[in-house]
Amino acid sequence: MTVTTYVALVRGINVGTSTLVxxxxxxxxxxxSGFTDVKTHLRSGNAVFESDAKLSPRDIAALESRFSDTxxxxxxxxxxxxxxxVNVVEENPLxxxxxxxxxxxxxFLPGPASSGVxxxxxxxxxxxxxxxxxxxxxxxxxxxxxxxxIPAAFWKQFGPAATVRNANTANKLVSLVLPRxxx
Numbered sequence: 001m002t003v004t005t006y007v008a009l010v011r012g013i014n015v016g017t018s019t020l021v022x023x024x025x026x027x028x029x030x031x032x033s034g035f036t037d038v039k040t041h042l043r044s045g046n047a048v049f050e051s052d053a054k055l056s057p058r059d060i061a062a063l064e065s066r067f068s069d070t071x072x073x074x075x076x077x078x079x080x081x082x083x084x085x086v087n088v089v090e091e092n093p094l095x096x097x098x099x100x101x102x103x104x105x106x107x108f109l110p111g112p113a114s115s116g117v118x119x120x121x122x123x124x125x126x127x128x129x130x131x132x133x134x135x136x137x138x139x140x141x142x143x144x145x146x147x148x149x150i151p152a153a154f155w156k157q158f159g160p161a162a163t164v165r166n167a168n169t170a171n172k173l174v175s176l177v178l179p180r181x182x183x
Contacts, residue, residue: 003050005082005180006035007173009108010045010067010075011163021045021071029067039176042169045075048082048176055079076161078108082177084135089170093131094140101167103144107137110161117157125149137162 008030013021023040026047030038035049053059060079068074080088089106098104117132128149129140137158141148145164155162165173 001052003036003052004054005177006049006051006055007080007082007085007177008045008047008049008063009078009080009163009165011078011161013045013073013075014043019073019075021073025071026067029063029070032070033063033066037180041172041176044165044169045163046165046169046173048173048180050180076110076163078110078161078163080108080135082181086174086177086181088133088136089167089174091133091136092138092167093133094129094138095167097129097140098142098167100142101171103141104167105139105141105145105164106167106170107139107155107158107162107164109135109137109158111135113137113158118154120151120154130154 010026013019023043026045027038027040030047030049035051038047038049040047060077063079064075064077067077088108092106094104112135113132119130119132122129127142130150131138139148139150
């Protein structure tokens, strides 16, 4: 039996009082869904887990439904196979531009990036930089995400499931994934 490692990223939990979810509850939802070796990271809805079946969009929708039923919080999930997650993080073209990984962010997309993405004028964003990758959008926000000049309309074109993590968090998740892929 082939076991596949996945990374689950939940959008928008624990950012306000109406979206509070304890990580043990998140872990329990994954385990009760039949996934094994579940490890959560931080309170922002990050988990690495194993599945003996390839996950389909229908499986992810069922997981979102179970999460909502269990926690009372409705939130979209981005679920990425472990090797692909590592590739998306390693593909980051802005690593050399940044000097603070907490201000270098990756917006993970639920599927491949569309070829019709409209990117803001690079000169107008300076000193910020945005690049679109295969399955993520990378942004260097040297003054912090809360002070970003990147227009909200830019992010909206990626839909409600796209979810942002800083490079520190993404790298930590990679460190949880790699031993599973090598083992």
